[in-house]
Amino acid sequence: MKSKNPLRRRGAMAIPLAILLPTLGALPANAGEHTATFETNLNGWTAAEGTSSSDWARRAGGTPSGYTGPSGARAGQWYLYLESSYPNYPRKIAWLQSPSFEEAVSRVTF
Numbered sequence: 001m002k003s004k005n006p007l008r009r010r011g012a013m014a015i016p017l018a019i020l021l022p023t024l025g026a027l028p029a030n031a032g033e034h035t036a037t038f039e040t041n042l043n044g045w046t047a048a049e050g051t052s053s054s055d056w057a058r059r060a061g062g063t064p065s066g067y068t069g070p071s072g073a074r075a076g077q078w079y080l081y082l083e084s085s086y087p088n089y090p091r092k093i094a095w096l097q098s099p100s101f102e103e104a105v106s107r108v109t110f
Helices: 017-024
Strands: 014-016 032-035 056-060 078-082 105-109
Touching: none
Parallel strands: 032 105
Antiparallel strands: 014 105, 056 078
């Protein structure tokens, strides 16, 4: 069964910020796209304190368990992922908090 949830797609993770518009307000027409890379560090991204029951991991190459993540990063070599194999499934939640963006951003990919 295909998931209709845009946050559950395999491969590169893209979060349409339209999901957040009720709290962010309207985006300007010139809002751009931001591609996050994790080549040297987390670049300001953090696990949202008090919201995560699982840990985010920074990794290059494929994930250690089969069929649970990307074979590599969208841009560069490093990416963040959340292990979804037992015991982290089901009902495990992890929020990733972005750094502040200086300009309007309509979409974030990583």
